[in-house]
Amino acid sequence: MNLSGILVVVPPARVEDATRALNVLPGVEVHHVEPATGRIVVVQEAETVEGEVAALCRIKALPGVMLAEMVYHVFDETPPERDAIPAEMAES
Template identity: 45%
Template sequence: MNLSGILVVTTPPEIDALIDTLNAMPGLEVHNVDRDSSKLIVVQEAESIHDEIDGLKKIKKLPGIVLADMVYHYFAEDESLMPELPEDLDELTGMPQSVVPEYLND
């Protein structure tokens, strides 16, 4: 489980619609609303931080967004949250693992 706290800045006419939109998105909850400054705090829960980054990118693209940025990051002490790099990643690209010529390690 990864949790992030995201600051969202919007404008007064957009704020209510935006709160509804955000709450309807998977993994998102609007926790704090400050109407004076049109600022929201959204908590995002996601499987991986990759999904969190995607989530943030989606928020940034919503109508009525002035600013959306991460403020807080929690990652549990749990080792499973620091998995090894999936091997298929490098295969995906078809790239060699290292540019250092083979002979250097001979």
């Protein structure tokens, strides 16, 4: 799973419309809105890096969006258990 933090900037008069449009995009969740400045912080989830980039492009194409930039990215992968005992070595 890929998680990215994205800053979206719209004209202050378009904040409500942009927030609604962002909330209906799959994998996108609005976390913070500053109506006076038109800044919106979203978190986006995608299965692949390609999906993440495509979703960012969809955000950039929304009406009124002046700026949409990824400011944070993380791979949320569960690491393999290092201390796990292989089945063939476990006691019965």
